Amino acid sequence: MRSTPVRLADVIPFSWVDGPGNRFVVFVQGCSFDCLACHNPETIAPSGPAARVSSTGELLEQIRVAEPYLSGVTVSGGEATGQWRFVRDLFAEVRADPQLARLTTYVDSNGHALPRVWDALLPVTDGFMIDLKALDPEVHRRLTGRGNELVLDSIRYLHGQGRLHEVRLLLVPGYNDSPDQLARTAAWLAALDPRLRVVVIGFRRHGVRPEHQHLPEATPELIEDARRALAAAGLGAVVTV
Ligand code: SF4
Incomplete structure (x- = not known):
């Protein structure tokens, strides 16, 4: 089988925070957003100091070594869909490999991708984890540098395909935490599906670029406010971290 190249930022052989169970995580280099609150800003540019070229073949060898302890494989970033041909081929090769076929395949994405990209990934991907940085397009633009139309479309599309694992x-205090935004975001998600799994993450400064170190961290009270707003809208599967 041919080996597909990838611009790689990092690999973690075991992670409990990148999808269900214990996962081998591939972080690709390059992202379509430029988030103020990015914890891995070195992965945003198309190439970076620690980035290197790898391939599906090289990664499959590493996955086979870790396989006895794994539930699955996740591709994250940077932005996974920026190198979707690699993701498609890696997951297809995992599924075709007798030793690895039992592993689940997940994508962690900012959601800024066209339906044709999701269509290419759907046949080989068990679940998608999508970030919703803000429901308000202008707030989204301030946080990421881009609007959120594609993100909202992606969340709807993947949910319709039965493959949206979580949002x-x-x-980020001062940006997307107002009671009004929390209530509207909760209502939008609940209208999509009240059973949707929603993960609330409080902003921390760790890893953020020096020019954005002034951003305030999320307090436990704010995270609890968000949890309450989501529950009040009828969302029954809210997780806070
Ligand atoms: S989408 Fe993720 S990787 Fe990309 S800039 Fe934003 S936080 Fe960083």
Whole structure:
């Protein structure tokens, strides 16, 4: 089988925070957003100091070594869909490999991708974890540098395909944490599906670029406010971290 190249930022052989169970995580280099609150800003540019070229073949060898302890494989970033051909081929090769076929395949994404990209990934991907940085397009633009039309479309589309594993909300105080925004975000998600798994993450400064170190961290009270707003809208599967 041919080996597909990838611009790689990092690999973690075991992670409990990148999808269900214990996962081998591939972080690709390059992102379509430029988030103020990015914890891995070195992965945003198309190439970076620690980035290197790897391939599906090289990664499959590493996954086979870790396989006895794994539930699955996740591709994250940077932005996973920026190198979707690699993601498609890696997951197809995992599924075709007798030793690895039992592993689940997940994508962690900012959601800024066209339906044709999701269509390419759907046949080989068990679940998608999508960030919703803000429901308000202008707030989204201030936080990420881009609007959120594609993100909202992606969340709807993947949910319709039965493959949306969770939506992740990163609370950044002063940007997307007003009671009004929390209530509207909760209502939008609940209208999509009250059973949707929603993960609320409080912003922390760790890893953020020096010019954005002034951003305030999320307090436990704010995270609890968000949890209450989501529950009040009828969402029954809210997780806070
Ligand atoms: S989408 Fe993720 S990787 Fe990309 S800039 Fe935002 S936080 Fe960083």
